[in-house]
Amino acid sequence: MIFYFSGCGNSRHIAETLSNKLNDTLVFIPEAARNNHYNYTLAEGELLGFVFPVYSWAPPRLVLDFVKQLQLSPKPEYVYFACTCGDECGQTEKIFRKALQEKDWGLSACFSLQMPETYIAMGSFKLDTEENARKKIVAADTTLTQALPRLLNREHFSEVHVGGFAWLKSHLINSGFNKYATDDRKYHATEKCIGCGKCVEVCPLKNITLEDGHPKWNGHCTMCMACYHYCPTNAIQYGKETEGKGQYYFGMI
Ligand SMILES: Cc1cc2nc3c(=O)[nH]c(=O)nc-3n(C[C@H](O)[C@H](O)[C@H](O)COP(=O)(O)O)c2cc1C
Ligand code: SF4
Numbered sequence: 684m685i686f687y688f689s690g691c692g693n694s695r696h697i698a699e700t701l702s703n704k705l706n707d708t709l710v711f712i713p714e715a716a717r718n719n720h721y722n723y724t725l726a727e728g729e730l731l732g733f734v735f736p737v738y739s740w741a742p743p744r745l746v747l748d749f750v751k752q753l754q755l756s757p758k759p760e761y762v763y764f765a766c767t768c769g770d771e772c773g774q775t776e777k778i779f780r781k782a783l784q785e786k787d788w789g790l791s792a793c794f795s796l797q798m799p800e801t802y803i804a805m806g807s808f809k810l811d812t813e814e815n816a817r818k819k820i821v822a823a824d825t826t827l828t829q830a831l832p833r834l835l836n837r838e839h840f841s842e843v844h845v846g847g848f849a850w851l852k853s854h855l856i857n858s859g860f861n862k863y864a865t866d867d868r869k870y871h872a873t874e875k876c877i878g879c880g881k882c883v884e885v886c887p888l889k890n891i892t893l894e895d896g897h898p899k900w901n902g903h904c905t906m907c908m909a910c911y912h913y914c915p916t917n918a919i920q921y922g923k924e925t926e927g928k929g930q931y932y933f934g935m936i
């Protein structure tokens with residue numbers, strides 16, 4: 684069984700590839716949480732996987748909240764995670780390992796995959812060039828292909844790209860991010876909005892409604908940026924931070 688979260692499709696691509704190759708069931712975390720579905724039964728010896736993007740050098744808060752509530756029987760024997768990041772993961776592994784320990788589950792394997800950047804809602808943060816984005820996807824697919832037999836053989840390994848100043852980023856900056864940088868009040872749609880409803884459809888948290896043909900953000904945002912990136916007319920902006928920065932979602936290039 685694979686529990687996954689994705690805003691812009693990078694982690695969905697990884698989760699779907701794993702699910703196809705391992706013949707495992709996929710569960711989309713926001714949907715399961717919305718339906719209060721926290722109890723699952725694993726088959727004898729079944730692998731338990733988690734796939735998610737790195738948000739501010741840590742697993743997204745909603746993923747950690749889900750793990751806290753998750754009930755599995757029997758106790759999972761082999762647990763792994765694959766995280767996607769634009770660059771580096773900080774203490775993502777340490778934080779996820781601790782979350783599992785609190786359930787009395789171990790972490791057997793983990794690896795990170797660099798994928799195209801999606802976060803552009805602050806100052807100098809920008810997207811990868813199309814060439815770089817393509818290179819990252821090809822390299823990630825190779826890493827994933829190499830990881831598959833290791834998962835099937837239930838190997839224990841840890842290959843997460845930590846990067847510098849990890850504690851500072853994953854704790855100090857991360858807590859600031861969760862407190863202040865997930866505020867959706869800076870999202871707005873410009874006159875380019877054609878009222879198509881794509882933003883409503885792609886929001887994993889169902890945080891957007893259309894009112895008089897324009898999106899309204901309802902205060903339960905995880906800052907995945909899917910609404911911004913998938914808008915067909917690039918009508919959505921986050922304050923002035925996103926102006927002129929372009930769009931990306933998996934499958935677009
Ligand atoms: C809110 C937010 C925070 C992010 N923080 C990080 C980070 O700390 N380190 C990093 O390398 N990439 C970071 N990224 C980039 C994403 O982890 C990366 O693009 C990921 O593949 C997006 O996955 P998705 O398409 O499944 O949503 C962040 C992206 C978002 C939207
Ligand atoms: S996706 Fe863009 S164009 Fe469509 S309703 Fe949302 S803001 Fe408007």
Ligand code: SF4
Pocket residue numbers: 690867885886887888889890891900903904905906907908909910911
């Ligand atoms: S409102 Fe936009 S950024 Fe926030 S969770 Fe929904 S799609 Fe993601």
